[in-house]
Amino acid sequence: MxxxxxxxxxxxxxxxxxxxxxxxxxxxxxVSDVVLEIGAGRGEITSLLxxxxxxxxxLEIDAALCEILEVNLAGLDNVEVLKGxxxxxxxxxxxxxxxxxxxxxxNIPYYITTPIIERLLEHREKISSVFIMVQKEFAxxxxxxxxSKVFGSLSCFLQYYTAPKILFPISRSxxxxxxxxxxxxxxxxxxxxxxxxxNDEGLFxxxxxxxxxxxxxxxxxxxxxxxxxxxxxxxxxxxxxDKNTRPERLGLSDFANLANL
Ligand code: SAM
Numbered sequence: 566m567x568x569x570x571x572x573x574x575x576x577x578x579x580x581x582x583x584x585x586x587x588x589x590x591x592x593x594x595x596v597s598d599v600v601l602e603i604g605a606g607r608g609e610i611t612s613l614l615x616x617x618x619x620x621x622x623x624l625e626i627d628a629a630l631c632e633i634l635e636v637n638l639a640g641l642d643n644v645e646v647l648k649g650x651x652x653x654x655x656x657x658x659x660x661x662x663x664x665x666x667x668x669x670x671x672n673i674p675y676y677i678t679t680p681i682i683e684r685l686l687e688h689r690e691k692i693s694s695v696f697i698m699v700q701k702e703f704a705x706x707x708x709x710x711x712x713s714k715v716f717g718s719l720s721c722f723l724q725y726y727t728a729p730k731i732l733f734p735i736s737r738s739x740x741x742x743x744x745x746x747x748x749x750x751x752x753x754x755x756x757x758x759x760x761x762x763x764n765d766e767g768l769f770x771x772x773x774x775x776x777x778x779x780x781x782x783x784x785x786x787x788x789x790x791x792x793x794x795x796x797x798x799x800x801x802x803x804x805x806x807d808k809n810t811r812p813e814r815l816g817l818s819d820f821a822n823l824a825n826l
Contacts, residue, residue: 568607570742574627575674578606579698581739588750589613591732592670592696599663603651603671603681603697606630608637610672615641618668622659626650651681660691667691672698675746679719682753686726695727695753704731704749711816718777721817722770725760727753761821769824776812776820783809792823800826 570576579585588610594600594617605611605623607630614621615638623638624647625631631648638644647654651673660667669692673681678699685695699707702715707729709716723729735748763769776787785797785808800823801808806815 568629568633571627575604575676576606576627577672577740577742577744579610579672579735579739580741581735584735584739585610585613587733588670588672588696588698589617591750591752592617592668592694594618594668597665599665599667601659601667601669603669604673605634605646606672608634610670611638611644612641614670615644619643620663621645622647624649624651624654652677652684654684656684656688656691660688663691666693668693669695670697675700675703675744678703682723689726689755692755694755696732697751697753698735698748699751701734701747701749704729704751707731707751707753711814713813716813717780718773721773721777721820723753724817725770727755729753761817763821763824765824769821772824773820776815780812782811784812784815785809787812796826797823 570578594614596619598618600614600618600621602611602614602621602623605625608623611621611623611634621644623634623644625634626649628648631646634646638646669685682695685692706715706717706719707723708731709720730752732750732752735750737743737745737747771791772788775791776784779787785794788797798808800806803826804819804822806819
């Protein structure tokens, strides 16, 4: 059955068979794994996943594609197609049914990358790893560290909860229709404990967001509305940090020290 890709649903189908195989191989699946695939599309990755994993839940928002999935995946007794929107999906209910950690895999629409990851992080205790296709620039931000031009609040947020790793790049020509951007396959391994210890997580994340909000400003100025100047001075002095430093010079542990202070 032929379908016309819907741009509004980010339908850029992965047509390169080698990359489809590489995605499944690099996810290191075994029969003991339960996989939740986000945006199953026409089910090409899904059927490869079903050969390696114990069970695959294939989530797809598009009713027409769900019908195609039912046809294409008929006969695979370890796959269940779930029709739904990943941003509204009842993960709690699904994860309660599965009595082990889940691997989440997906060639997802890029315009909802961050909200999807935020939702998955809310359920991180039920997820061991997330393997997703992302825009190359997103992947570079995910793995960047202090001093890098692209290091920012997203890098901190992801690295706090997960260990991000770029598995391989994917050229735009591997998709139909070809998107205007290049991609990377990214692994986010959930940390059992966050990367740094903070007493008040809300404050820690607020400081990071405010700190990077105006990245060309020095940190002292960006944070002046949420931290008293005398506390900031104490922080710079205690940790030997230049008081005119910019946010991208600080690492996660510096932001943790500041929040804890
Ligand atoms: N997995 C297929 C592949 O690799 O060829 C399709 C990938 S395509 C980039 C993204 C898929 O996600 C589409 O099938 C699209 O319909 C689906 N999708 C878009 N928004 C979604 C949402 N909010 N929830 C679930 N699936 C969604």
